[in-house]
Structure formats: structure tokens, C-alpha cells
Amino acid sequence: MANPEHMASTTKEKPVATENEASQVLNMLTPKKKAPKRRRTRSHNSSPSPGRGFFVPGFESPQSGAGHKMMSLNELMDAAKGVTNMYLAHEIAVDKDFMLEKINGEEDETKEPTTFEAHIKKVIHQAFWDLLAEELKEEPPVYNQALSLLEDVRKGLCKMLLPSQHRIKANIMERLDLELIKQQADNGVLDFDSYSVYVLDLMGKLCAPVRDDEINALKAMDRKDVVKLFQGIMKTIDHMRLDMANFMIQQARPLIMSQSVDYEKVKFKEFLETQNDGLEFTRSWLMRHAPSEEEHAALQGRIEEAKFKKLLVNRILTEALVELLEWDEYYSLPETLTMDNKRIMALRDQTERTSVSTAVILVAFSNISGFIIPMDSQKLKETIKSHVDILLQDFLDDISLLPLLPNVALQVIKDINDYLKAKGKAMLPDSTAKNLQDQIAELEDPNHRIRDLVQKRIVDFIKQAISGSRSAPLQIPPGLTLCQKELAQIAGGFVRLVSYNRAVFGDFYEDIIENHVLFKSNESGNKEQESNEC
Numbered sequence: 092m093a094n095p096e097h098m099a100s101t102t103k104e105k106p107v108a109t110e111n112e113a114s115q116v117l118n119m120l121t122p123k124k125k126a127p128k129r130r131r132t133r134s135h136n137s138s139p140s141p142g143r144g145f146f147v148p149g150f151e152s153p154q155s156g157a158g159h160k161m162m163s164l165n166e167l168m169d170a171a172k173g174v175t176n177m178y179l180a181h182e183i184a185v186d187k188d189f190m191l192e193k194i195n196g197e198e199d200e201t202k203e204p205t206t207f208e209a210h211i212k213k214v215i216h217q218a219f220w221d222l223l224a225e226e227l228k229e230e231p232p233v234y235n236q237a238l239s240l241l242e243d244v245r246k247g248l249c250k251m252l253l254p255s256q257h258r259i260k261a262n263i264m265e266r267l268d269l270e271l272i273k274q275q276a277d278n279g280v281l282d283f284d285s286y287s288v289y290v291l292d293l294m295g296k297l298c299a300p301v302r303d304d305e306i307n308a309l310k311a312m313d314r315k316d317v318v319k320l321f322q323g324i325m326k327t328i329d330h331m332r333l334d335m336a337n338f339m340i341q342q343a344r345p346l347i348m349s350q351s352v353d354y355e356k357v358k359f360k361e362f363l364e365t366q367n368d369g370l371e372f373t374r375s376w377l378m379r380h381a382p383s384e385e386e387h388a389a390l391q392g393r394i395e396e397a398k399f400k401k402l403l404v405n406r407i408l409t410e411a412l413v414e415l416l417e418w419d420e421y422y423s424l425p426e427t428l429t430m431d432n433k434r435i436m437a438l439r440d441q442t443e444r445t446s447v448s449t450a451v452i453l454v455a456f457s458n459i460s461g462f463i464i465p466m467d468s469q470k471l472k473e474t475i476k477s478h479v480d481i482l483l484q485d486f487l488d489d490i491s492l493l494p495l496l497p498n499v500a501l502q503v504i505k506d507i508n509d510y511l512k513a514k515g516k517a518m519l520p521d522s523t524a525k526n527l528q529d530q531i532a533e534l535e536d537p538n539h540r541i542r543d544l545v546q547k548r549i550v551d552f553i554k555q556a557i558s559g560s561r562s563a564p565l566q567i568p569p570g571l572t573l574c575q576k577e578l579a580q581i582a583g584g585f586v587r588l589v590s591y592n593r594a595v596f597g598d599f600y601e602d603i604i605e606n607h608v609l610f611k612s613n614e615s616g617n618k619e620q621e622s623n624e625c
Contacts, residue, residue, distance in 0.1 A: 128417070128537040180358075181430050183340060184351035185591055190337045224318045234276035237283070240321055241272055244290055247328040251297055251335050263293070283317050290324060299334045302327065355595045359427075373425035374603050380410045381608045404604045405558070412589050413554045416442045416581075417546070427596040431588055438585055444486050445577040446546035447534055448479050452573055453541055454530050455503050458523060462511060472573055475506045493535050500531040545570065549578065556582045557589045 182189045223240065226233035245267040252260050266289055275281040295306045309323045363369040382403075415428070415435050424432060452472050456463070463471060482499050486492050504527060508518040519527075534542050548568040555565055565582075567575055593600070 128419075128543075178430055180347055180351045180354055183344060184348045185431070185434070185588065189340070191333055191340070220318055220322060227317060231279050232281075234281055237281065237317075238269070238273060238276060240325075241267060241286065242269055244321070244324065244328065245269070247325070247332065248290070248293065248297075251328070251331055259293075259297075284314050287314055287317075287320055287324070294324070294327065294331065298327075298331050299338075302331060302334065305330065352591075352594045356598075359595070359599075369426055370599065370603065371426070372423040373427050373599070374607055376414075376422070376425045377407065377411050377600065377603050378608050380407050380414070382407075400605070400609070403609070404601055407604050407608060408593075408600050409554060409558050412557060413550055415439065416550050416553060416585065427599060428592065431592065434584070434588055438581055438588070440487065441577065441581055442546065442549055443537075444480075444483050445574050445581070446542055446549060447486065447492065448476060448483055448577075449545045449571065449574045450534050450539070450542040451479050451499060451503065451531055452476055453545070453570060454534065455507070455527060458527050458530070459507055459519065462507070462516065462519065464514070467510070467514075471506070471510050474510075475503055476573060478502050478506060489535065489537060496532050496535055497528070500528040503527065503531065549574075549581070552578060553582050553585055556586050 219236065223236040226236050245263060248263050248267075249260055267286070272281065272286075291306065291310050295303075295310075298306055305323075305327045309320065309327065312320050312323065314320055416439055418424070418435065418439050424435070428435060452475060455475065456468070456472065479499055479502065482495060482502060483492075486495055504519060504524050511518055533539055537543070548571055552565065552568050552571070567578065571578060
């Protein structure tokens with residue numbers, strides 16, 4: 092970007108705007124009047140699986156009208172691997188509590204598999220153990236499956252070791268020598284008991300303290316029941332591998348975080364090289380926040396000034412980012428944000444639940460202010476809100492909200508009557524209670540005046556938090572003191588997400604805004620000027 096001081100010294104006819112002047116001109120860009128909100132229903136595509144945030148490399152969406160980009164299988168696999176690695180680096184950097192939870196889609200064995208993949212895996216594993224049991228029952232015993240099992244145990248133990256643990260690995264390879272074990276099997280002298288004792292002893296030394304109970308339970312089992320014992324051993328080895336993986340993630344986190352921004356930039360550029368248009372939805376998202384023709388005319392040609400353009404780009408991007416807090420799933424999420432899909436939707440849902448919860452309190456107290464002692468007002472609000480928040484936990488979309496609100500209204504009335512009874516006052520008149528029920532039921536409409544006003548204030552507060560244009564502490568907006576805790580949670584989570592996202596994709600955003608968003612506005616202004624001249 093050009094140096095403002097240098098530009099001030101070399102430009103005479105058009106002095107560079109000061110920050111105050113630029114801000115005044117930017118204030119001419121009034122926020123666009125929002126269309127009425129759609130009634131939101133739960134999307135079937137709102138929770139993509141890890142690594143699926145980006146489209147399959149080489150596939151172009153039908154809406155673009157472009158042809159397919161041909162790729163070899165190796166190119167496809169390399170691109171997919173790059174996206175997966177990028178996803179993992181992103182998760183570790185963004186989520187300080189990130190941990191691997193399961194290996195290879197492991198599910199609770201006491202429950203029915205929830206996916207076709209898990210069902211197939213369960214069937215195959217059970218077939219293995221059934222065959223092992225049958226072979227060991229034969230006379231003489233057959234050890235084909237047993238040899239395969241001990242090989243898997245050896246691999247599992249070795250994978251848990253750190254690179255520096257050479258001696259332990261050498262000891263494992265020596266004690267679980269597959270050639271020796273095969274000779275013992277061929278001679279009918281394979282002693283599973285001695286191997287299980289060695290394996291369990293080693294696992295006890297290698298495991299994290301959290302696995303001590305599992306190891307002790309295995310040691311207490313009947314070692315004659317080879318199948319059940321080794322089923323437990325293999326399951327615990329998987330758990331220990333998971334523990335080791337999470338330990339390594341925690342150890343590597345500082346290094347990953349220090350390099351993740353540059354790493355993601357490189358990987359995303361590699362992804363874009365596999366696409367005909369890998370920023371289609373990102374561009375559409377930003378262009379929805381382009382200045383209108385009237386707003387562009389008000390800029391009076393100052394759009395080319397460096398400092399002014401920087402402020403304008405930042406404003407457009409800020410407006411686009413806060414749209415995420417009210418995201419309409421009619422639109423496809425920008426490609427640059429798909430890895431944060433779950434986080435964005437969770438923040439959006441939390442914003443909406445907070446808006447409804449706060450609106451319920453405001454509606455309630457607008458009806459009962461004459462019944463409540465002022466000094467008790469805040470405490471009663473907190474009591475009602477704690478109960479309302481519990482009832483709204485199942486609020487996932489506007490359809491699910493409709494059957495919840497009658498129960499919310501009844502709970503509000505109960506809490507108020509409990510308060511009045513404790514103060515020795517008469518309960519709410521039936522007419523007041525009925526009016527309160529009706530007004531709370533109306534909050535189902537996302538365009539309800541109070542609900543919409545509360546949500547607008549929340550979003551405007553978050554907008555100030557991410558704009559970076561204020562040095563003074565942010566003030567809680569009027570009426571939102573009651574939801575201060577939720578407001579801090581939403582703001583904190585959104586600021587972290589936005590800061591990291593802008594660090595990785597800021598250059599892409601600036602390029603799109605300068606060359607597509609502002610260019611489009613500038614083009615419209617030029618056409619209007621040419622028309623006037625004609």
C-alpha cells in the first residue's frame with residue numbers, strides 16, 4: 092500500500108483524506124436496509140465432516156457454467172490430502188481445546204452402529220474374533236488368526252512410542268518376534284498366556300494414568316479366555332494411541348500455531364490451483380455488501396485515495412463478516428469459511444437464542460412492571476432467564492421454537508407468581524397472564540419488533556468488537572445487561588474466529604473487494620456519469 096505521507100507530499104489537487112475525513116465520508120455509506128428474515132429451518136448440510144469444507148478438487152459447481160477441470164488420480168489424492176492436513180492445522184490453531192476423540196470411526200460397542208461404514212467395520216471385526224475362537228478350539232489348535240493378531244498388537248505398541256524410545260521398540264521386536272512365534276505355532280507350543288502377560292505389563296508402563304483402571308481390569312481377567320482378553324487389549328491399545336496422539340498435539344501446538352497462518356495460505360493457494368473458480372461463493376458473499384450506486388456517487392471520486400480505500404475495504408469486509416451471525420442458509424458459505432462451518436453456525440444459533448431469551452424478559456417486564464418491587468427486579472430477571480435458557484436449549488430453528496414458546500410463557504408466569512406469593516401479593520390477573528402468553532408466543536416470528544431489535548443490538552456490538560476502530564472499552568448496549576455473559580462469549584468466540592480468518596485469507600478478501608466489489612460500484616458510477624454527459 093502507498094505511504095500516506097509520501098502521497099500527501101506529491102499530490103496537490105487531491106490531498107489524502109485524514110482518518111476523520113475518511114470516516115465522515117464512510118458514514119455516508121449507510122447500512123443497507125435488510126430484507127425481512129426468512130423463517131430458518133435446519134439445514135441438512137450444516138455439519139460437514141472433517142476435510143469436507145472444500146469442494147472435491149476438480150469439481151466445478153453447476154451454477155458457474157464452467158467445464159470440469161481434469162485431474163489425475165494422484166493429483167486428486169494429493170489435493171485431498173493437502174485439504175485434510177490444512178483442516179487439522181486449522182482446528183488445532185483455532186480451537187485451544189482441540190483433541191482427537193476416536194480412531195477410525197470407533198463407536199460404542201454396546202449400541203447399534205449409526206453409519207453404514209461403522210456397521211461394516213463391526214461385522215468384519217466380529218468375523219475376525221469368531222474365526223479366532225473357532226481356530227483355537229480345533230484339535231490341534233490352528234494359529235492363523237492368532238499370528239495376525241499378535242502382529243497387530245506389535246504394530247499397535249510400536250506406534251505408541253516416541254522416536255527416541257529405541258530400546259523399548261527393540262525389546263518389543265525381540266519379544267514379539269513373528270518368526271519365532273510362527274515356529275511355536277507350527278510346533279503346537281504357542282503360549283498365549285506368556286505373551287499376554289508381557290503385553291499387559293508393557294501397556295501398564297506406557298499408558299497414561301487415565302488408563303490404569305482399564306489395564307488393571309485386563310490383568311484381572313481370566314487369561315484362558317484368549318479372545319475376550321485380546322479384544323480388550325486391542326481396544327485399550329487404540330485408546331492409548333489416541334492418548335499419545337493428543338499428547339503430541341499439545342506438545343506441537345505452539346509450533347503449529349506459529350506457522351499455521353502461512354501454512355494455510357500455501358495450502359489454500361494449492362487448492363485454488365485445482366479449481367476453475369475456487370472463490371465463487373466468497374466473491375458472491377462480499378459483493379452483497381458493495382456500495383449502492385447512490386452511495387458510490389456520494390464518495391465523489393475519493394475511492395482511489397489509499398487511506399480512504401483501506402477504510403472502505405475494511406468496512407465492507409466488516410459488514411460481510413457480521414452477516415455470519417445472522418447467516419441465511421439460502422446462500423452457500425464462502426469457501427474460505429467452510430472449515431469453520433460448525434463454529435459459525437454455533438455462534439449464529441447462540442446469537443439467536445440469546446436474542447429470544449432477552450426478548451422474553453423485556454416483553455415480560457413491560458407487562459408486569461407495576462407488580463414488582465424495583466429493588467427485586469434484577470434478581471427476578473436473572474431467575475426467569477436461567478429457566479428460559481434451559482427451555483430454549485432445543486431451539487435449533489424457527490420450526491422448533493414454535494412448540495417451545497408456550498412452555499416458556501408458562502414458566503415465566505410461574506416464576507412471577509412465585510415471586511408475588513413470596514412477597515404476600517396477589518398473583519397475576521388472568522387477563523395479564525393471558526396477554527403475556529400471547530406476546531411471548533409472537534416472538535416465534537424472527538421479524539418481531541423486540542426480538543429483531545435485541546438481535547440488531549447484539550450484532551452491532553460484535554461489529555464494533557471486530558472493526559478495530561475503537562480504543563475505548565465497548566459499552567453494553569441498552570437492554571442487554573442481562574445477557575452480558577452470553578454477549579461476552581459470542582464476542583470472544585467471534586473475534587478469535589474473525590482475527591484468525593482475516594490473517595489467513597485477508598489478501599484474498601482485499602483482492603476481491605478492490606477488483607470486483609469496488610470495481611463493480613465504480614463501473615456503475617462511470618456508466619451513470621457517461622449517461623449524464625450524453
